[in-house]
Amino acid sequence: xxxxxxxxxxxxxxxxxxxxxxxxxxxxxxxxxxxxxxxxxxxxxxxxxxxxxxxxxxxxxxxxxxxxxxxxxxxxxxxxxxxxxxxxxxxxxxxxxxxxxxxxxxxxxxxxxxxxxxxxxxxxxxxxxxxxxxxxxxxxxxxxxxxxxxxxxxxxxxxxxxxxxxxxxxxxxxxxxxxxxxxxxxxxxxxxxxxxxxxxxxxxxxxxxxxxxxxxxxxxxxxxxxxxxxxxxxxxxx
Amino acid sequence: xxxxxxxxxxxxxxxxxxxxxxxxxxxxxxxxxxxxxxxxxxxxxxxxxxxxxxxxxxxxxxxxxxxxxxxxxxxxxxxxxxxxxxxxxxxxxxxxxxxxxxxxxxxxxxxxxxxxxxxxxxxxxxxxxxxxxxxxxxxxxxxxxxxxxxxxxxxxxxxxxxxxxxxxxxxxxxxxxxxxxxxxxxxxxxxxxxxxxxxxxxxxxxxxxxxxxxxxxxxxxxxxxxxxxxxxxxxxxx
Amino acid sequence: xxxxxxxxxxxxxxxxxxxxxxxxxxxxxxxxxxxxxxxxxxxxxxxxxxxxxxxxxxxxxxxxxxxxxxxxxxxxxxxxxxxxxxxxxxxxxxxxxxxxxxxxxxxxxxxxxxxxxxxxxxxxxxxxxxxxxxxxxxxxxxxxxxxxxxxxxxxxxxxxxxxxxxxxxxxxxxxxxxxxxxxxxxxxxxxxxxxxxxxxxxxxxxxxxxxxxxxxxxxxxxxxxxxxxxxxxxxxxx
Numbered sequence: 206x207x208x209x210x211x212x213x214x215x216x217x218x219x220x221x222x223x224x225x226x227x228x229x230x231x232x233x234x235x236x237x238x239x240x241x242x243x244x245x246x247x248x249x250x251x252x253x254x255x256x257x258x259x260x261x262x263x264x265x266x267x268x269x270x271x272x273x274x275x276x277x278x279x280x281x282x283x284x285x286x287x288x289x290x291x292x293x294x295x296x297x298x299x300x301x302x303x304x305x306x307x308x309x310x311x312x313x314x315x316x317x318x319x320x321x322x323x324x325x326x327x328x329x330x331x332x333x334x335x336x337x338x339x340x341x342x343x344x345x346x347x348x349x350x351x352x353x354x355x356x357x358x359x360x361x362x363x364x365x366x367x368x369x370x371x372x373x374x375x376x377x378x379x380x381x382x383x384x385x386x387x388x389x390x391x392x393x394x395x396x397x398x399x400x401x402x403x404x405x406x407x408x409x410x411x412x413x414x415x416x417x418x419x420x421x422x423x424x425x426x427x428x429x430x431x432x433x434x435x436x437x438x439x440x441x442x443x
Numbered sequence: 444x445x446x447x448x449x450x451x452x453x454x455x456x457x458x459x460x461x462x463x464x465x466x467x468x469x470x471x472x473x474x475x476x477x478x479x480x481x482x483x484x485x486x487x488x489x490x491x492x493x494x495x496x497x498x499x500x501x502x503x504x505x506x507x508x509x510x511x512x513x514x515x516x517x518x519x520x521x522x523x524x525x526x527x528x529x530x531x532x533x534x535x536x537x538x539x540x541x542x543x544x545x546x547x548x549x550x551x552x553x554x555x556x557x558x559x560x561x562x563x564x565x566x567x568x569x570x571x572x573x574x575x576x577x578x579x580x581x582x583x584x585x586x587x588x589x590x591x592x593x594x595x596x597x598x599x600x601x602x603x604x605x606x607x608x609x610x611x612x613x614x615x616x617x618x619x620x621x622x623x624x625x626x627x628x629x630x631x632x633x634x635x636x637x638x639x640x641x642x643x644x645x646x647x648x649x650x651x652x653x654x655x656x657x658x659x660x661x662x663x664x665x666x667x668x669x670x671x672x673x674x675x676x677x678x679x680x681x
Numbered sequence: 682x683x684x685x686x687x688x689x690x691x692x693x694x695x696x697x698x699x700x701x702x703x704x705x706x707x708x709x710x711x712x713x714x715x716x717x718x719x720x721x722x723x724x725x726x727x728x729x730x731x732x733x734x735x736x737x738x739x740x741x742x743x744x745x746x747x748x749x750x751x752x753x754x755x756x757x758x759x760x761x762x763x764x765x766x767x768x769x770x771x772x773x774x775x776x777x778x779x780x781x782x783x784x785x786x787x788x789x790x791x792x793x794x795x796x797x798x799x800x801x802x803x804x805x806x807x808x809x810x811x812x813x814x815x816x817x818x819x820x821x822x823x824x825x826x827x828x829x830x831x832x833x834x835x836x837x838x839x840x841x842x843x844x845x846x847x848x849x850x851x852x853x854x855x856x857x858x859x860x861x862x863x864x865x866x867x868x869x870x871x872x873x874x875x876x877x878x879x880x881x882x883x884x885x886x887x888x889x890x891x892x893x894x895x896x897x898x899x900x901x902x903x904x905x906x907x908x909x910x911x912x913x914x915x916x917x918x919x
Binding site: 525528529530531569570571603604605606607609610612613616617623625626628629630631634635636637639641660663664667668669 | 691692694695698700703705706707709712713715716719720721731732733734735760761762763764766767771772773774871872873
């Protein structure tokens with residue numbers, strides 16, 4: 206080990222980190238203009254925040270959506286990655302922009318405050334996982350990342366391996382009258398992850414009902430492949 | 444844990460599952476039309492079957508090919524995924540369609556009956572793996588997924604890391620007069636997997652001879668990277 | 682286990698292998714013309730060498746760059762793969778061509794001689810990793826793979842999760858006057874890896890200074906996500 210490895214200082218950009226999804230939140234108050242030029246952001250703010258993770262996209266996006274709602278910030282890029290430390294899903298990177306570093310830092314802090322909540326309906330076993338997400342009112346982050354309708358109820362049914370997610374989607378759509386925003390499968394997805402995903406919008410009660418029905422079906426199926434799927438945090442979709 | 448996690452019922456769509464490749468087989472007897480509309484299937488059957496896995500594509504495709512041969516069903520979509528639970532290869536999702544749920548379920552049952560056989564020539568160690576597949580007569584699933592010629596002998600030589608597969612391909616082509624169907628490398632593949640893959644067609648004896656020669660070469664090379672590669676089930680290509 | 686698994690011979694194509702990155706080096710002295718036809722090489726040499734790995738791209742590319750410098754060989758293809766045995770990064774496959782098998786084998790031997798050196802500034806913990814690479818004079822392999830400028834100083838700052846790499850890039854660019862060759866993020870990269878990457882060129886002192894500053898920042902941030910990041914081999918960038 207060499208000396209610089211013994212540095213105990215903390216980089217000024219650091220805002221927070223959480224073992225849940227190996228998530229880190231950073232803020233660059235005055236991003237280098239040459240770097241900003243090369244980044245794929247839809248609007249060039251000089252103050253940017255980044256939430257980046259190894260595992261998960263839904264929990265971070267729904268958490269950041271709360272951060273966007275509660276601050277004067279905007280989601281300017283969301284990128285997906287085949288990662289999850291060997292899992293079948295994706296990691297993601299969310300970039301937000303603002304005019305005031307304190308706004309951007311606050312949005313990231315709100316993200317970490319909500320992170321465990323939105324990991325509450327992620328259930329896994331050795332064979333795969335089932336993820337559900339729900340919000341009564343989608344904001345900028347979910348609009349940018351997932352095509353949610355601003356201010357409308359929005360939900361996700363997602364599972365690995367992919368076929369489990371397709372049956373969950375079928376069950377959800379037969380349960381309640383909701384609008385399909387997207388159906389994603391391995392070859393038709395942000396990255397070739399092993400997921401079947403349905404995103405839905407509509408009346409909040411219907412969206413929640415569809416998600417709850419899909420969740421039960423998905424957990425039954427994943428349970429057939431191994432141990433009973435478990436969640437690391439309490440379920441929030443009731 | 445909350446109540447719905449204690450559900451012990453089995454979803455009606457469930458047909459079978461196997462730890463080999465973390466493979467699950469499902470049948471949706473009357474798929475939701477809005478979902479079917481969004482799926483990327485080449486023909487819109489209202490009865491669909493899905494075989495989805497975490498690890499492997501060859502074993503599931505060759506097994507489903509037997510299922511297709513023995514029932515009145517059709518392969519309508521095959522999708523690849525970067526997964527294998529951290530391995531260098533791919534998982535896949537196979538969608539079949541039929542007119543009668545009993546046909547679709549039977550095709551999936553035949554798939555699971557054959558699955559261990561077609562895992563018989565998958566050899567691995569900590570550094571990677573070598574996979575061989577062979578059939579004397581390719582049918583709809585291999586035609587759809589891998590461009591095999593209907594009714595002709597068809598084979599696969601595949602390895603991770605990719606370079607091992609390229610040398611296996613070179614050895615196979617120098618051994619017997621076979622027709623190249625495809626050569627796949629990481630950037631020129633269904634997904635950026637770490638595989639070198641040759642698929643071949645031709646006279647059945649020549650195809651088998653080419654595969655056996657490539658297998659010996661691949662196992663020698665992979666063995667140079669770590670322990671002697673082992674297969675979990677008996678080899679079927681003799 | 683069946684008999685062919687007990688083969689103890691070594692394939693003639695084998696040149697070397699190393700546990701570092703699970704890297705193997707092979708030489709095909711007279712590649713099958715039908716195979717060569719299907720390969721995506723920029724020039725069709727009949728003598729090809731391949732270095733292929735599970736984990737890492739930078740160390741292998743910088744090592745092979747030394748091999749190219751010291752032999753009459755040419756880099757004719759570089760392909761990236763989502764692999765790293767479950768990590769968030771990429772593996773790669775490097776193909777070189779030559780007129781004389783002894784040249785190609787020598788280039789591969791030089792690659793393995795340098796491999797541990799170029800793994801010296803790869804630092805990891807359970808949450809991710811930080812990688813730095815530097816050369817005072819880039820040659821054919823780095824030009825082909827990463828758009829380096831022939832004969833100029835060239836460096837890489839790379840980290841997983843991606844946000845860490847972006848802050849490292851920002852720090853590096855604010856530290857010294859260097860030229861940006863590329864900025865890569867998950868959706869704008871060779872494969873959807875969970876990496877933020879900056880490649881730079883310029884005056885050698887400036888490039889090294891920028892890399893050292895980015896390294897310190899990256900190690901601080903990654904350290905916030907888990908244990909102190911460690912390198913398996915001694916750092917070479919001083």
